[in-house]
Amino acid sequence: MRIDQFVSNFSFGDAVSNNVRYIKKELNKRGIKSDIFTQYRDQYSEKECKIYTEFSDKNAVIIMHSSTYSDIHNFLEKLNNKKILFYHNITPSKFFIGFNDFFVTHLEKARNQLKNLYKIYDFAVSVSEFNIQELKEIGFKKVFKVPLFIDFNKLKYTNFDNEILNKYNTNEDKLFFLGRFAPNKKQDDIIKTFYIYNKYFNQNSRLILAGDYKGQENYYSKILSLIKHLSLENFVDIYGKISNETMCSLYKKSNLFFSMSEHEGFFVPVMEAYFFNIPVFAYDFGAVKETMNNGGILFNNKDFIVLSEEIFKILNDKIYLKEILNKQKSSLSKFVSECNDFKLYQIILENI
């Protein structure tokens, strides 16, 4: 049996591509031939994949990873193979209005395309109940949940970035958020909350924001402008796309992972923060709550003062913090054990 994977963009370092790589590895382990077909790839990934138009096996089972608009759906529609949709959530276009018109149209197109996918694919899988619900609403009758693959070994066995470790070897309260600079990630709300926290609760604090801004230069520029407007240049550190070493070092040195993101299909950083044993304080939307799985602290109301009070409590009440970290540890181990059985394969076997 062959199970081939399709993905619109295949590159080095992004969560969807890593998931694709993981699935291929696990399939190969079980003696199943599997190739990766893509439409756009970067220079680092050229050897690992082929262009989708080269695909020709009539009997292969196809998994298509979808997180954006893709011509590949149209290509697959014409094939008679058994097809599975692996849905990685499409950000709603409304966030980008006023920031990036191209993206708004692009995401609308993606959503429109999504509406018809239930006709093309035999069933769908995804990594969170939140995503599953979306799939059901657009017409999929058969949907399954599979755990998202996260390579914890990369976190465990990495070398640290000594410059970062030294730089943040301070007694400052360090708040950290890792995520692309994009309007749905709401780095602007994070900065606003931090302004209140820094000015009224603890001046000895620092905000670290790391993430790629490519494609969202407009939003990124507004973020820089906001920092300047609030005179927070000396308290906010910005990093662009960072290496694994830098990322792990930042997690290690931070005191709190703080998110105000308004749309997440899974939210990998929660698991990474759990792994590095820092408390997670996140806005309850999308899949955030289910990923956090009882660990960390969720909030529903973006009241900057109330949030700052809670952050202050988390960072100063040792007993409270210990409770949070313990719950996080158990959520993490639950996730890791789920992660380890390759559920997707079973689902495929049972449903094809």
Place this chain on the structure above:
Amino acid sequence: MNKEISVVEIMKEIENNAKKERMLNDSQRLNNLDIKSLKDIEFPELNNQDFLISSKLRLRKVENKGIFTRPINYLLRKFYFALRYLLDSLIVSQEKFNIFANNFILENEKKEIDFDYFDFSSEFRTNASNNLDLYLPFFKDSKNALDLGFGNGEFLQFLKKHNIQGQGVDSNKDFVEKMKGLDFDVYEADLIKFLEDNNDIYDGVFCAQVAEHLDNFNLLKLVSLVFKSLKENSYFIMETINVKSLSVFTNSVYKDLTHIRPIHPDLLRYIFKKAGFKDVSLIFSSEFKNEEKLKKVEEKSDNDKVLNSNLDILNEIIFAPQDYAVVGKK
């Protein structure tokens, strides 16, 4: 004991309260601050990354060191960004135009005719459904039903009689006004558009005497849209004229200008199945009374028996029930 008041202590309390008020003020100010209104920071630094105009076309910047390298790279970056911006804007315009053109074509395909349907339906028998009781079992548990193309509103009245909450959509203004006047929850809209734009989920959809008014494209689209808008384990009933009864060809099929073509029950059942409905079944209704059919003879001879069986066959073809409904379950 008269404790001496200390201005220093009082000022501490005042400073604390002032701090709270300042903090509240700041918080409100931040809440009202829309980052879109802020001035852009000078052209963001693009670091050392290769700049992609599209992922298919990758242009490398000049690597060699030399006194012209930096200015050239700077100019190249500016050029790439400007070019990308230009291309992106072109793409956006193209997309917008495509959407516009699509809509324009769709609009113009639909040619309007000047036909007062409301008036027509009051002149002629409008195939009013006397068969509604047959459909009650499928709606009795509904809390939020939908009547697509409610016309004179018989089904809506029927729902009301049985205390079932329902909405109605019809594209004819006069029908809508009439039912609005009777305090029903109705909307004037094109049925397809209503289903596309509306995000509501219904637990029972009824659509009578509509299918014969829709062209193929819209018929298929309607069925599939209804499927999406249905709650699980609820029903869609589509009633239309029964082509297996020849009588309808002398009567209903050609009497209405807005009929496009009738649908064979097997075909409609197939369409339902393809749209995803389960337990698809047929219900026939509007049967002829015996006195309206061909009358059988008194069987006195073998010829009479043959005659009567022929008459049965003829009755089945000519005077079969005039309507049928397909029932599908999600």
Place this chain on the structure above:
Amino acid sequence: MQLLEKNKICFVLPWFGENIVGGAEKEARQLIKYLSKYFEIEILSTTVKDFFSDWNLNYYKEGIYRELGVLVRRFDVDKVDRTEFHNVNRLLMQGKNPNAYDEKVYLEGIINSKNLLNFIKLNKDNYKYFFFMPYMFGTTINGVLNVLDKSVLIPCLHDESYAKMTIFNDVFHKAFRVFFHMNSEKNLAEKLYGTSPSYRVVGEGVNFNFSGDSKKFYEKFKIKNFYLFIGRKDEGKNISLLLKWFRLYKKKNPSDLKLVLIGPLKIEGDEDIIDLGFLPENEKYDAISASLGLINLSLYESFSLVVLESAFLKKVVIVLSNCETTKEHCLNGNMGLYVKDYYEFSSSLKYLEKNPDIAKKLGENGYNYAVTNFSFEIVINKILENLL
């Protein structure tokens, strides 16, 4: 306190008269009145009428006069072309830091009398002490530098551009004694000119012989539930800041609280801010008694008589924490609140509204502080002690 032998002392003032308006002028008259118990006092002054009049005009004829029970010697004022002086002075008034040229022009144009100086030089031995006030006039500057070991300087020093002129380094250091009203004034002198053992803080005498009738005020003006401002309604007293803060406070906290203004220069009032203009002293005291308290947000005060008058009438005060003088009163007397921004201002008003008994107690503290430190008896005693 043993009586000193009745030596002769003289007060050197640029102008003198019973009705001259001005803090330093009024203070001088009071000091003269009380010190005449211990000394025979003469006044040395110029023929100029007062600060506002033409300094080139001999309003008085040069000669000897007897006014307010003392001998007054008036000397012809030096007539000088003051065009350039006025140009420079205008900039100095706006806060420009004086450079060498400014200082030169200023010293050439500031009111001066050669005749007066000659008299001092010739008759120095006849007097025990020469009192000079205030610091910035030619009579003081040249006078001090001529009698050095007999000069007593009462500078009425403010943190303003004139004080930054280099000439005052000499003046303040070479004087025999420099008497300050407040510690904050002394601190300012030390900051500008360095410390000196001749610096003494003696306070300023206030005539606590007045009272206020709140009922009378209400009968005449029909205003109650208000805070009071008394003074010139210009930027020197930070009037626009007060109006801005009060209006903002009313916007966020609607109530029937009002602000009443008393003093020269009229401003646009509204339903919450009432300008009563200039009122006679007794009505001023009635207003203080009828008020909830006094608000004084001026940044530059060397003594702030109005704050002490309010304190004497047992009313709480609200001042700016950046003004060392008024803050010093509040702290030393435990009698008022000192605010640094709008939020502390708003918080203070709310606090006083919520705690009227504490406001009353602060007022009482103010009374004790005022009479214990600033009655003339106390101040004169301090002066006499420090002359030894």
